Amino acid sequence: MKIVVTGATKGIGRAVTEVFAKNGFDIAICARDESDLEKLEGQLKYKFSNIEVIALAADMSIKADVLRFAETIKAKWETADVLVNNAGMFLPGNVTTEPDGTLEKLIETNLYSAYYLSREILPLLQANDRGHIFNISSVAGTKAYPNGGSYSISKFAMTGLSKALREELKSQNVRVTTVIPGAVLTASWEGVDLPKERFIDVEDLAQLIYDCYKVSYRTVVEDLVVRPMLGDL
Numbered sequence: 001m002k003i004v005v006t007g008a009t010k011g012i013g014r015a016v017t018e019v020f021a022k023n024g025f026d027i028a029i030c031a032r033d034e035s036d037l038e039k040l041e042g043q044l045k046y047k048f049s050n051i052e053v054i055a056l057a058a059d060m061s062i063k064a065d066v067l068r069f070a071e072t073i074k075a076k077w078e079t080a081d082v083l084v085n086n087a088g089m090f091l092p093g094n095v096t097t098e099p100d101g102t103l104e105k106l107i108e109t110n111l112y113s114a115y116y117l118s119r120e121i122l123p124l125l126q127a128n129d130r131g132h133i134f135n136i137s138s139v140a141g142t143k144a145y146p147n148g149g150s151y152s153i154s155k156f157a158m159t160g161l162s163k164a165l166r167e168e169l170k171s172q173n174v175r176v177t178t179v180i181p182g183a184v185l186t187a188s189w190e191g192v193d194l195p196k197e198r199f200i201d202v203e204d205l206a207q208l209i210y211d212c213y214k215v216s217y218r219t220v221v222e223d224l225v226v227r228p229m230l231g232d233l
Ligand SMILES: NC(=O)c1ccc[n+]([C@@H]2O[C@H](COP(=O)([O-])OP(=O)(O)OC[C@H]3O[C@@H](n4cnc5c(N)ncnc54)[C@H](OP(=O)(O)O)[C@@H]3O)[C@@H](O)[C@H]2O)c1
Pocket: 006, 007, 008, 009, 010, 011, 012, 013, 030, 031, 032, 033, 034, 036, 058, 059, 060, 061, 086, 087, 088, 089, 090, 109, 110, 136, 137, 138, 139, 180, 181, 182, 183, 184, 185, 186, 187, 188, 189
């Protein structure tokens, strides 16, 4: 079994990578920081000695890097089982006051990354006769909130991409799940002075994603909505 995860060195991507690795999956991962990636590659190979790890430093907001990541995978794998479009960034702001270029940066990172990589990896999922795409959106992609600005716009777009893929791929045995988390305790929240109880546990979210994958092929979880027990921040 083989999984592709973008933005795998920290947070949600890392937790998802570890759950699937623990369950015997070969792993293809990327992030921008090469030394973080090398460290994770070493740790995965040490902890899970029987799995294959493909790791490439690549910036998913740049189309050429997305294509390079896909080519690196295709040079080694003819099939894949799971794609997790996770790489993303959060910039707080309001549409009317955020710096010029914020929308472009967030759309490139949070939307185009998933759009281009899904198109590239789909043939590997189809070659497998079944596959599963998880798109990591956000509650910010289902409702507007103060200081959400272009992040919210980019996540609404990600939700739209995910729903379009679900419609297109339902007859092709490729499941598509839109993952819609509230606040998850990851590096994105560094410096925020709130108790950890106000956040989703990242390992819970990763396990839920794995559980969605494990249901039978007669069934698909279309939307995985997960919130902190006390509700959104
Ligand atoms: N944390 C939350 O509360 C929350 C809630 C809802 C949705 N989400 C979504 O979940 C996803 C992951 O968030 P997170 O909180 O886990 O983030 P995180 O802890 O900041 O980790 C982000 C990961 O993605 C990589 N990354 C960032 N930009 C990238 C790029 N352009 N190309 C390739 N890799 C990139 C980072 O490594 P490098 O920096 O080395 O590239 C890192 O490995 C995002 O799409 C985010 O919008 C998060």
